[in-house]
Amino acid sequence: MMQMPLDDLRKLSDDTLLLMFAGGDEYAAGALNARLTPVVLAHAYRLLGDRAEAEDIAQEAMLKLWRVAPEWRMGEAKVTTWLYRVVANACTDRLRKRRTIDIDSVAEPEDGAPSAADRIQDRSRAEALQEALGQLPDRQRQAVVLRHIEGLSNPEIAQIMDLKVEAVESLTARGKRALKAVLEGRKDELGYDDD
Amino acid sequence: MNWGMMMTDHKHVDDTMLDEMFAAARADAPEPDAALLARVLEDAADVQAGFATASVPRAPRRARGSGFFDMIGGWTGLGGLVAASSFGLWLGMSSMPGLTDTFGLPGYESAAALESLGDDYEYLAALGEF
Numbered sequence A: 001m002m003q004m005p006l007d008d009l010r011k012l013s014d015d016t017l018l019l020m021f022a023g024g025d026e027y028a029a030g031a032l033n034a035r036l037t038p039v040v041l042a043h044a045y046r047l048l049g050d051r052a053e054a055e056d057i058a059q060e061a062m063l064k065l066w067r068v069a070p071e072w073r074m075g076e077a078k079v080t081t082w083l084y085r086v087v088a089n090a091c092t093d094r095l096r097k098r099r100t101i102d103i104d105s106v107a108e109p110e111d112g113a114p115s116a117a118d119r120i121q122d123r124s125r126a127e128a129l130q131e132a133l134g135q136l137p138d139r140q141r142q143a144v145v146l147r148h149i150e151g152l153s154n155p156e157i158a159q160i161m162d163l164k165v166e167a168v169e170s171l172t173a174r175g176k177r178a179l180k181a182v183l184e185g186r187k188d189e190l191g192y193d194d195d
Numbered sequence B: 001m002n003w004g005m006m007m008t009d010h011k012h013v014d015d016t017m018l019d020e021m022f023a024a025a026r027a028d029a030p031e032p033d034a035a036l037l038a039r040v041l042e043d044a045a046d047v048q049a050g051f052a053t054a055s056v057p058r059a060p061r062r063a064r065g066s067g068f069f070d071m072i073g074g075w076t077g078l079g080g081l082v083a084a085s086s087f088g089l090w091l092g093m094s095s096m097p098g099l100t101d102t103f104g105l106p107g108y109e110s111a112a113a114l115e116s117l118g119d120d121y122e123y124l125a126a127l128g129e130f
Helices: A006-011 A014-022 A028-048 A051-071 A079-102 A115-119 A125-133 A138-149 A154-161 A165-186 B003-011 B015-027 B034-055 B066-071 B074-094 B108-117 B119-126
Strands: none
Touching (some): A006 A028, A014 B034, A028 A125, A028 B034, A079 A154, A125 A138, A138 A154, A138 B015, A154 A165
């Protein structure tokens, strides 16, 4: 099979590259890896708050992508939409197991005053937000991350989360309110003073 | 001046602050290290190798003795060979003395018996027995 130069591969869509991968192109996987592994890693990290676990999920999600390649139907769904969904499902499983293990050892955070926040000093705003995201219910966290950090549209989030657009809007609104409440106690620490 | 509004703006986390934090989180996205990228690529190569194995048509296995079968011209050739062999066998068997009845043809013993009938032969032949 004739191979394309790497620069040309970078211009191709995700699903075109995936079909090329399925057809045996040896460079398509490299292009998809460089493009999509950062996306799935970042999303998994934002949902889990743990780098090592996020790496496992990212590898697992990409492996599923490689395996699904021969059955992929061009134009039916965005590859990233499918991947966000795979990552979210895998993270939900991890979080469920984590809760089962830690349920007796970790105290529930009090409203508006997360215990974790009190223990951590001089964290960046991004890290503080990550901490705060960890306090949200899974679905709220997923919706907020997809909308406000990944920058996806509500219809796309609705597709990923298998919800109606109105339900997504409601989840993100409640998620933002909850984040504000959680971050309230860390305003000074994050450089937002009262003056 | 609306002091109440100012107090609200300063005392609570608002949308602007939250948007700044979202932007900070976007900028702070974890980057995959070389080891993770290598693992993902290794998985891809393994999976892709599986596609190649599945799509390459395997040469059909040849049954034992199929070379001889082909050499004689397949089923048609085999039919001809059987017919020719049967005819040869029939010729061979039918010319052997003493085995005449096997194939319904008169042999040496039958001829000798007929000769011993003498005149009776003419009689029996006239009755249609032979």
